[in-house]
Amino acid sequence: MNTDHLFGMAAVACALTVFGCASVDSAADLDKLTAQALQRSFRDQGIAKVDRLVQDPANLACSEADASGKPLDEKTAKDIEAANMKTIRWPADGKFIGDWREGEKLAQNGRGLTWTDPAPTATASVNGGNCYNCHQISKEEISFGTLGPSLYHYGKLRGVSDPASAAAKPIVEYTWGKLWNARAYNACSNMPRVGHAGILDEKQIRDVMGLLLDPQSPVNR
Numbered sequence: 001m002n003t004d005h006l007f008g009m010a011a012v013a014c015a016l017t018v019f020g021c022a023s024v025d026s027a028a029d030l031d032k033l034t035a036q037a038l039q040r041s042f043r044d045q046g047i048a049k050v051d052r053l054v055q056d057p058a059n060l061a062c063s064e065a066d067a068s069g070k071p072l073d074e075k076t077a078k079d080i081e082a083a084n085m086k087t088i089r090w091p092a093d094g095k096f097i098g099d100w101r102e103g104e105k106l107a108q109n110g111r112g113l114t115w116t117d118p119a120p121t122a123t124a125s126v127n128g129g130n131c132y133n134c135h136q137i138s139k140e141e142i143s144f145g146t147l148g149p150s151l152y153h154y155g156k157l158r159g160v161s162d163p164a165s166a167a168a169k170p171i172v173e174y175t176w177g178k179l180w181n182a183r184a185y186n187a188c189s190n191m192p193r194v195g196h197a198g199i200l201d202e203k204q205i206r207d208v209m210g211l212l213l214d215p216q217s218p219v220n221r
Helices: 003-019 027-041 057-068 074-085 100-108 169-180 202-213
Strands: none
Touching (some): 100 202, 169 202
């Protein structure tokens, strides 16, 4: 069950409380009730705007599929992946690997995007990556989530001894693309689209790449 659907279920519970014992005759009625509850429950405040409730086509299709209990049909999934692949912005200077030490700080940092946070500027993001919330990354960190796969030895297991080498190029480019927009590779991925959504900027993604692929990173030792 994806986070969009969980959020919707919570909203329905709130809606039923607000509206009393309202009858729900169809899925369409339930969707309408949920939308009304969400609209009444949120307001613009700081950088957090109500437009966050508006789902893009990929989110909407995946939420509807999840609610129905059936996977997306293959054509829709491929169309979503192709559309999201076009959004990936590759590093302007061709450099994919940054400072793994800064990448580790980003992985540990879950701050950002709340109404109390400042907006990112044109040259720098103020958000963290919150990577440990879903992944094991280094063996030193004992507190990590399991929603996503373990990333410990990410580069080592994939044979990346030199991220700048031609042999490593397919893994390096895939990793960048996955970080930028995970739905380019998995239509209904639960992974945040950290580049596409502006959660992390290009430099920050480069540093997370360093954490995952630099042989000297604690991930690969």
